[in-house]
Amino acid sequence: MSADRGRPARRLLLGPVQIAAVVVLIFALTEALPGDAAVALAGDQPDPERIARIRESMGLDRSMGGRFGAWVERLAHGDLGTSLVSGRPVADLLADGFGPTLVLAGVTVVLLVPLSVGLGVLAARREGGPVDRLISALTSAVHAVPEFALGVLLITLFALELRWLPPTAVGTDGDLLGRPAVLVLPVVVLLSRPVCTIARLVRAGMIDAMASPYVAHARRQGLSGARVCWTHALPNALAPATQQLARTCDWLLSGVIVVEALFVVPGLGTVLVDAVAARDIPVIQGLALVFGVVTVSVNLVADLVTLRLAPRVEVAA
Amino acid sequence: MSRIHPRIPLGASLAGTSRRAFLTAGGVAALTLAVGCTGGTAEPGPRAGTPGEGTPRRGGRLRAAFPGGGANETLDPHLANLFVDVARAKALFDKLADYGADLAPVPRLAAGWEPNATLDTWRVRLRPATFHDGRPVTAEDVLYSFRRIADPARAFRAKAASESIDHAASRVVDPATVEFRLKLPYAEFPNVLAAFGAYIVPAGADSFERPVGSGPFVFGSFKPGSSLLLRRNDGYWDGAPHLDELEFVIAGEESARTNALLGGQVEYAHELNPATARVHEGGGRITVLRLRNSAMQGFVMKTDRPPFDDRRVRQAFCLIADRRELVDGALSGAGEVGNDLFGKGCRYYAASLPQRTQDLVRARALLREAGAEGLTVTLDTAPAATGFVEAAGIFKEQAAKAGVTVQVRIGNKDTYWKDILTAGTLASYRSGAMPIESHVSQRLLTGSTTNATRWRDRDFDELYRQIQSTPDEASRTALYERMQRRLHDEGGFLIWGFADWIVATANRVRGVATNAPANTLDWARFDKVWLG
Numbered sequence: 150m151s152a153d154r155g156r157p158a159r160r161l162l163l164g165p166v167q168i169a170a171v172v173v174l175i176f177a178l179t180e181a182l183p184g185d186a187a188v189a190l191a192g193d194q195p196d197p198e199r200i201a202r203i204r205e206s207m208g209l210d211r212s213m214g215g216r217f218g219a220w221v222e223r224l225a226h227g228d229l230g231t232s233l234v235s236g237r238p239v240a241d242l243l244a245d246g247f248g249p250t251l252v253l254a255g256v257t258v259v260l261l262v263p264l265s266v267g268l269g270v271l272a273a274r275r276e277g278g279p280v281d282r283l284i285s286a287l288t289s290a291v292h293a294v295p296e297f298a299l300g301v302l303l304i305t306l307f308a309l310e311l312r313w314l315p316p317t318a319v320g321t322d323g324d325l326l327g328r329p330a331v332l333v334l335p336v337v338v339l340l341s342r343p344v345c346t347i348a349r350l351v352r353a354g355m356i357d358a359m360a361s362p363y364v365a366h367a368r369r370q371g372l373s374g375a376r377v378c379w380t381h382a383l384p385n386a387l388a389p390a391t392q393q394l395a396r397t398c399d400w401l402l403s404g405v406i407v408v409e410a411l412f413v414v415p416g417l418g419t420v421l422v423d424a425v426a427a428r429d430i431p432v433i434q435g436l437a438l439v440f441g442v443v444t445v446s447v448n449l450v451a452d453l454v455t456l457r458l459a460p461r462v463e464v465a466a
Numbered sequence: 467m468s469r470i471h472p473r474i475p476l477g478a479s480l481a482g483t484s485r486r487a488f489l490t491a492g493g494v495a496a497l498t499l500a501v502g503c504t505g506g507t508a509e510p511g512p513r514a515g516t517p518g519e520g521t522p523r524r525g526g527r528l529r530a531a532f533p534g535g536g537a538n539e540t541l542d543p544h545l546a547n548l549f550v551d552v553a554r555a556k557a558l559f560d561k562l563a564d565y566g567a568d569l570a571p572v573p574r575l576a577a578g579w580e581p582n583a584t585l586d587t588w589r590v591r592l593r594p595a596t597f598h599d600g601r602p603v604t605a606e607d608v609l610y611s612f613r614r615i616a617d618p619a620r621a622f623r624a625k626a627a628s629e630s631i632d633h634a635a636s637r638v639v640d641p642a643t644v645e646f647r648l649k650l651p652y653a654e655f656p657n658v659l660a661a662f663g664a665y666i667v668p669a670g671a672d673s674f675e676r677p678v679g680s681g682p683f684v685f686g687s688f689k690p691g692s693s694l695l696l697r698r699n700d701g702y703w704d705g706a707p708h709l710d711e712l713e714f715v716i717a718g719e720e721s722a723r724t725n726a727l728l729g730g731q732v733e734y735a736h737e738l739n740p741a742t743a744r745v746h747e748g749g750g751r752i753t754v755l756r757l758r759n760s761a762m763q764g765f766v767m768k769t770d771r772p773p774f775d776d777r778r779v780r781q782a783f784c785l786i787a788d789r790r791e792l793v794d795g796a797l798s799g800a801g802e803v804g805n806d807l808f809g810k811g812c813r814y815y816a817a818s819l820p821q822r823t824q825d826l827v828r829a830r831a832l833l834r835e836a837g838a839e840g841l842t843v844t845l846d847t848a849p850a851a852t853g854f855v856e857a858a859g860i861f862k863e864q865a866a867k868a869g870v871t872v873q874v875r876i877g878n879k880d881t882y883w884k885d886i887l888t889a890g891t892l893a894s895y896r897s898g899a900m901p902i903e904s905h906v907s908q909r910l911l912t913g914s915t916t917n918a919t920r921w922r923d924r925d926f927d928e929l930y931r932q933i934q935s936t937p938d939e940a941s942r943t944a945l946y947e948r949m950q951r952r953l954h955d956e957g958g959f960l961i962w963g964f965a966d967w968i969v970a971t972a973n974r975v976r977g978v979a980t981n982a983p984a985n986t987l988d989w990a991r992f993d994k995v996w997l998g
Binding site for chain 2: 183184188189190191192193194195196197198199200202203206234235237245301304308309312315316317319320322323410411412413415419420422423424425426427428
């Protein structure tokens with residue numbers, strides 16, 4: 150029993166360690182990018198004197214250790230620094246981009262759970278039937294299409310040919326909820342792959358659970374088929390799906406980069422792409438840190454939920 | 467004088483009308499003076515699209531999509547770097563001069579300019595114009611702007627161009643006259659007044675959160691990385707714009723700009739791929755415009771190191787290039803062939819020199835003479851511009867036919883220009899439109915800061931100085947011809963083409979100039995555009 154209680158605590162402690170590792174890794178990786186902000190800014194006018202001047206004005210002429218120390222010290226005070234290129238606080242840039250990305254990712258996750266669980270359960274309950282075969286075929290096919298290709302296809306069909314939906318979010322200034330029509334296609338693209346993955350996992354988990362001795366026992370007790378399915382089989386089937394859902398949240402952070410570029414959404418993905426092109430190190434570091442912290446936290450929550458949903462997983466482990 | 471025609475103000479107040487009429491008249495008088503005293507101010511070509519497009523209609527908002535710099539964008543016009551920066555800067559601000567379609571400077575805020583006999587002191591007279599807050603544009607503002615650009619602690623792009631000015635000795639003669647003292651005689655000094663990023667800002671301005679300029683549009687609101695909304699400046703000295711509002715929106719992906727245009731979310735999309743242009747050209751849904759001669763495309767050969775320190779090897783490489791094949795393959799045909807000379811269509815361009823074509827027999831003979839048969843060269847390239855990697859691949863195959871092995875090395879696009887400036891021997895190169903003089907002074911003199919061909923030659927430097935000390939235009943033209951003959955014969959630039967810059971508009975957009983290469987006065991000139 151004590152091992153059972155110790156495990157969530159140990160899992161909780163691991164979080165800050167992972168975040169510290171992320172901080173060091175981010176700095177090392179951004180240092181490894183070829184060229185710096187001065188070179189990127191000078192572009193096709195790489196006058197060496199001008200590059201030296203820009204470098205000086207950006208403080209890039211300081212030593213690597215000095216810059217790392219200064220960065221960590223500022224982080225400890227909750228200061229993400231200022232953009233090399235515009236001089237705006239990194240926190241402001243992130244705050245501007247956060248809204249649209251949160252809306253995209255949030256709407257996707259909110260729709261993802263009922264859609265994928267519903268499809269998975271439906272297929273499992275009709276195992277081997279035409280509905281199951283249709284769902285399985287569709288989820289395999291859609292999963293094989295890259296987001297970019299699917300996006301282009303959907304835009305061409307629904308925005309440019311049928312003219313039912315706007316092709317991009319241009320002109321919304323990031324206020325996506327004010328113009329919900331612009332959200333439809335990006336969310337469909339973001340949903341396409343995770344829905345397929347999770348629906349298949351739920352289906353497999355449900356089929357296993359429905360065949361397990363305890364479900365057979367519940368049936369012998371005379372419980373209704375629906376009650377057995379939703380309250381006894383599903384929680385067990387959801388354990389692997391929860392892990393996958395956590396991985397999907399990580400994936401969404403990268404998925405939004407493609408979708409934001411394709412649909413012109415001024416979110417964090419766009420901020421990241423621009424910052425990397427401009428070698429705007431403080432912005433890249435700030436974003437990577439936010440992404441890192443989100444990933445670590447989401448996985449922490451997912452692990453704790455899994456432990457709660459299916460304690461046998463760890464007993465067996 | 468065809469450009470300065472009286473515009474009929476519709477629905478403006480009487481006061482506004484009379485004031486504008488005065489300014490227009492002043493403009494005509496001033497421009498006449500300007501042409502008179504410089505003896506060489508070329509008129510830009512007629513504004514394409516003006517005839518046959520009907521009478522300009524006032525009103526409406528035009529939304530223009532550009533690729534941008536993201537959430538880091540600023541409206542400081544002196545920091546302009548990307549096309550969108552320039553388009554926004556020219557909507558809000560003015561320069562003293564700007565480039566006509568042939569890249570010769572055309573007076574803007576300057577009413578005219580005149581040099582002294584030794585071409586090292588220039589008096590620039592200003593036309594009556596006001597900033598958006600009502601203050602007049604004065605000589606003080608002009609001096610402040612040029613001193614800000616030259617600030618050694620900053621790294622403004624126009625700094626290099628303004629290096630010729632002795633800022634301490636330059637002075638205000640009267641509120642409407644500036645005297646620029648130069649460090650050396652400089653016959654083409656007006657190029658500096660039109661230089662990339664040389665905008666006039668109010669004296670003391672250093673913050674551009676809410677920019678105040680003298681341009682055709684007034685600041686409305688700005689969301690970096692997303693949109694900039696501007697309103698018509700009714701008091702603009704060159705005639706109020708037809709549009710009520712102009713909105714710049716940012717869309718980095720070319721497909722997104724095209725889709726937004728097709729979907730009716732914007733009316734103007736800057737920078738489309740040749741392939742996209744071909745799909746939609748003549749399709750009727752949108753109007754595709756090709757701005758000719760907008761970007762020179764070529765390769766640079768480092769003339770200071772083997773194998774290109776031998777002029778015969780350089781000549782052989784120029785003869786290897788099948789220019790038509792490069793234009794068709796790398797630019798999908800969206801361009802014209804080059805003749806190893808910069809500035810096709812520009813003032814002073816030596817159009818009389820014979821067009822170089824592929825001659826593999828002669829190329830092989832030259833390589834043999836130079837003892838360079840079976841040569842292997844590394845060609846540096848990167849996806850830093852449209853067609854770079856494709857052109858490198860095509861050239862590799864062309865070179866193989868002359869027995870030369872070209873190894874294509876693909877580098878990092880974000881640091882490409884710095885990487886190839888001093889390292890390597892052969893590299894892909896492109897350049898936006900600029901006067902031939904700027905190309906020479908920035909890239910071909912011993913002291914040039916971006917001399918990617920490492921072309922350093924005392925006689926050549928001396929010839930440039932001689933051109934800039936020659937007041938007479940005809941003599942300058944002859945000297946430029948001599949200079950270009952030399953470059954054509956043995957220079958390090960293999961210039962195989964000039965790419966079109968492709969923009970597209972909604973069909974109801976009128977008044978977009980088609981003869982203006984990117985970065986010239988009439989390019990992205992939204993004050994002359996209207997919605998039909």
